[in-house]
Amino acid sequence: MADDAPTLPPDTFATRLATLRARIDAACVRHGRNPADVALLPVSKTFGPDLIREATRLGLKRFGENKVQEIRDKAEPLADCGIDWVVIGHLQTNKARDVARLAAEVQSLDRLELAQALDRRLQQEGRALDVLLQVKTSDEETKSGLAPADAPALLRELARLDTLRVRGLMTLAVNSDDEAAVRTCFASLRTLRDQLRQDAPAGITLDRLSMGMSGDFELAIAEGSTEVRIGSALFGARSYA
Template identity: 60%
Template sequence: MTETAIAANLAAARARIDAACARVGRDPEEVELLPVSKTHPQDALRAAHAAGYRRFGESRPQELEAKASGLADLGLGWVFIGHLQSNKARVVAELADEFQALDSLRLAQALDRRLQALGRRLPALVQVNSSGEPTKGGFTPDEVPAAVRDLRALDGLDVRGLMTLAANTDDEDAVRACFTTVTALQARLRDEHGGGFDALSMGMSGDFEVAVECGSTCVRLGTTIFGARALSAP
C-alpha cells in the first residue's frame, strides 16, 4: 500500500473516531488511534510515521525485535498487544513501551523479573475475556479484581487499565455488551483503589466505533489502516 493510501486511511479512521466521540459527548483527544503493524512491512510503518504516528502495535516478539532494529532511526514507541509466552518476556521487557495483554499472573511474574533486572517499569493493561469465548485469553470479569490486586504488587509493572477483544460476531448488541462489561469493571476498580485505571484498550477494525461510544481510550486498527494482513510476518 502506498504512503498516500496509508495517510488517507489514517485520516478517515481518525474522522470516524471523532464522529463516534461526538455522538456520546466525548473529547476526541481522549482516544488514541494505535496502528497495528504486525505482519506489515517496515515501509508501511514509515508511511504512518510520516503521517504523524509514533506508536505501533505488535504481537510477535521476533517481529518486534526486527522492526525496532530496522526502524531505530524513527524513535518509535512499541505496544505489545498479543499473547506472550513467559519464555519470550525478555523482548517485551527490553523493547516495549506498553504491554496490553497481561493475561496471567505467571506471565506477569516473568515480566516483572526481567523488568526489575533492567531497572524498568512497564505500563500494562490487564486483558479481560469479556466474551467468554474459549479461543480468547485473559481473566474472566469475575477474576479481574483479585488478579489486579496481585498484579499491582509487582514492582516492575504499572497496571494502568484494561484491554479486551469483543465477541467475534456481527451482532452489535453482543459486541457492545462486551465493552460495557469492561467499562463497568473499570468503575469498580476505580472505587476499590481510589482512582486510576484510566486506560481502556477496546475496539479493532470491525468494531472500534462502538468501542469508542462505550469509553475506549485506545483503538487498535490494523486492516483499516494497512489493508489485508500478510500471510506471514515480513
C-alpha cells in the same frame, strides 16, 4: 471547499489515516465524547518496516504487535524512528526477556505468572512498563484474557511489583454481526473498570480502556473506549503468506 484546496491521492496511507481519524471523531461526537479522549493505536502486525516508517512520518509513534518476534525483527531497522512498541497479543512467559528489553507497554497481561516473569526481567534491565489487564468478556474459546472475577486479586498482586505500572483494561469483543452482543462485551469491561476503581490499590488508576478494532471500534467508542487498536482499516489488507 475551495477549488484549489489540496487533495490526497486515493488509497494511500495518509488518506486512510485521515479517513480513520474522521470516523473516530464522528463516533465521539455522536456519543457525546471528546475526540481528544480516544487514542489510536496502529496495529502493524505483518506489515514491514517501510510502511511503518511512512506512518512515523505522519506523526504515529506507538505501534501494536501481536508477536514479540515481529517486534524483534522490526526494532533494529526502525531504531531511528523513536517507536514505542506495544504488545497486544497473547504473551508467553518465555518471551518476557525480549519484552522487557524492547517493548514500552503490554496490553495483554492476564496472569500473575506472566507478571512475575516480566518483573524479573525488567529488574535486570532497569526498566518499567505500562501494562493493561486483558479481560475476557466473551465466551469464545479463541479469546484470551483474565476472568472478570479474578481481576481484583491480580490487581492486588500487581501493586507489589514496582516495574509494572497498571494503567487500565483491555478486551476483545465477540466476533459477531450482532451489534448488541459486541457492545455488551465493551460495556461489561467499562462496568468492571468502574467497580475495580472503588477498591483499587494505591497507584493504580485504571484510566484507560483499550477496546475496539477495525470492524467494531465505533461501537467501542460508544461504550467508553479510550484507545482503539486499528490494523487493516489503516494499513490495508494483510497478507499472511
